[in-house]
Amino acid sequence: DQQVKQNSPSLSVQEGRISILNCDYTNSMFDYFLWYKKYPAEGPTFLISISSIKDKNEDGRFTVFLNKSAKHLSLHIVPSQPGDSAVYFCAAITDNFNKFYFGSGTKLNVKP
Amino acid sequence: KAGVTQTPRYLIKTRGQQVTLSCSPISGHRSVSWYQQTPGQGLQFLFEYFSETQRNKGNFPGRFSGRQFSNSRSEMNVSTLELGDSALYLCASSLYRAASSYNEQFFGPGTRLTVL
Numbered sequence: 001d002q003q004v005k006q007n008s009p010s011l012s013v014q015e016g017r018i019s020i021l022n023c024d025y026t027n028s029m030f031d032y033f034l035w036y037k038k039y040p041a042e043g044p045t046f047l048i049s050i051s052s053i054k055d056k057n058e059d060g061r062f063t064v065f066l067n068k069s070a071k072h073l074s075l076h077i078v079p080s081q082p083g084d085s086a087v088y089f090c091a092a093i094t095d096n097f098n099k100f101y102f103g104s105g106t107k108l109n110v111k112p
Numbered sequence: 113k114a115g116v117t118q119t120p121r122y123l124i125k126t127r128g129q130q131v132t133l134s135c136s137p138i139s140g141h142r143s144v145s146w147y148q149q150t151p152g153q154g155l156q157f158l159f160e161y162f163s164e165t166q167r168n169k170g171n172f173p174g175r176f177s178g179r180q181f182s183n184s185r186s187e188m189n190v191s192t193l194e195l196g197d198s199a200l201y202l203c204a205s206s207l208y209r210a211a212s213s214y215n216e217q218f219f220g221p222g223t224r225l226t227v228l
Contacts, residue, residue, distance in 0.1 A: 002154075004154075006154070009152070041221060043202055043204070043218075043219025043221050043222055044202070044219045045219070046216055046217070046218075089154060089155060091155075099157060099160065099168045100145070100155075100157060100217065101157065102147070102154045104152055104153055104154035105154050
């Protein structure tokens with residue numbers, strides 16, 4: 001039972017444009033949402049997070065939006081750079097703070 | 113500070129065999145979690161160990177087991193390997209603080225297991 005879903009396995013964007021990665025979840029008890037970035041042959045690295053009590057969190061070129069009523073979050077990257085090309089995973093946590101639920105990932109390709 | 117290390121990086125086994133993977137967390141981190149990554153399934157949580165005790169468990173069969181040692185190093189064992197066990201196995205460590213809203217997980221590079 002996949003509680004966190006990323007329905008787009010891949011996304012291709014031109015350098016300088018906006019990348020929007022989407023994530024849907026089913027469990028209304030999730031307290032925190034995170035985005036991780038993964039390069040080949042490396043483990044995922046933390047990118048940005050958002051608490052369920054907020055609807056937006058921004059860190060430089062990265063902004064995460066949370067729509068609790070729709071159980072949807074998105075990651076915006078503006079402007080996109082070729083170095084952003086990686087697989088992006090969204091993850092969610094319930095009050096059991098060390099059990100993470102991950103989506104299946106979206107492979108982002110930023111074309112120069 | 114050294115990151116999370118996993119050994120071996122690559123492993124090839126045949127069906128029916130068993131395998132043991134090792135994870136050394138970041139110094140001072142007491143929580144170690146294990147994940148299985150397969151194409152299309154993302155990262156699926158296997159289990160989490162804290163202070164040598166399994167604290168959380170995912171929905172995997174009993175063939176998957178783990179343990180944690182007093183130095184926080186963790187091992188994961190898979191017995192009676194099946195073809196479907198071919199995956200990237202990732203471990204992540206975190207500095208567990210009960211007062212924190214969540215504890216960031218730091219991932220190792222993974223062990224690529226191929227079952228033939």
